[in-house]
Amino acid sequence: MPILNGIIPFFPSIHNVNLPLMKLRISNEKYIIRCFELAAMGKDSVEPNPLVGAVIVKNGKIIGEGYHMKFGEAHAEVNAIKNSTENVKGATLFCNLEPCCHTNKKTPPCAPFIIENGISEVIISNIDPNPEVAGKGVELLKKAGIKVVVGILEKEGKSLNSDFFDRISPGN
Numbered sequence: 001m002p003i004l005n006g007i008i009p010f011f012p013s014i015h016n017v018n019l020p021l022m023k024l025r026i027s028n029e030k031y032i033i034r035c036f037e038l039a040a041m042g043k044d045s046v047e048p049n050p051l052v053g054a055v056i057v058k059n060g061k062i063i064g065e066g067y068h069m070k071f072g073e074a075h076a077e078v079n080a081i082k083n084s085t086e087n088v089k090g091a092t093l094f095c096n097l098e099p100c101c102h103t104n105k106k107t108p109p110c111a112p113f114i115i116e117n118g119i120s121e122v123i124i125s126n127i128d129p130n131p132e133v134a135g136k137g138v139e140l141l142k143k144a145g146i147k148v149v150v151g152i153l154e155k156e157g158k159s160l161n162s163d164f165f166d167r168i169s170p171g172n
């Protein structure tokens with residue numbers, strides 16, 4: 001085992017330590033935490049909607065951020081895509097709540113917009129408990145060939161929107 005400056009340059013074969021996986025997990029959590037921070041900026045103005053933030057990452061750097069600012073106005077995902085400083089094609093979108101897919105509301109649904117813009121991966125914290133969405137947003141994205149990861153900091157996401165979760169799915 002070569003040693004540089006007294007530091008072992010890579011983990012020797014320690015059992016059950018998967019460094020790439022660990023790095024990926026921490027990086028996903030970091031961007032979801034940023035979504036929480038952005039989401040919190042909508043406090044007091046989005047009710048009865050949930051607090052939602054979104055971050056777009058390309059080549060390891062944030063190229064766009066957005067949040068749901070006001071009830072009846074654009075959702076976080078749409079704002080993040082519109083605020084991006086680079087083309088979002090092939091980028092990863094992080095969002096604390098599942099992108100919506102239902103049309104009987106004030107704004108057009110986010111999932112089709114994400115698909116149209118060529119996002120290749122979507123990483124979320126919580127599935128939307130609203131029965132109109134409840135996994136259908138994820139299905140729509142997957143059908144379009146987008147890789148979807150669900151459940152990053154799920155507990156923290158639920159506590160950020162505890163009022164919303166309690167109202168929509170009591171006891172959950």
Ligand SMILES: [Zn+2]
Pocket residue numbers: 075076077099100101109110111
């Ligand atoms: Zn939406």
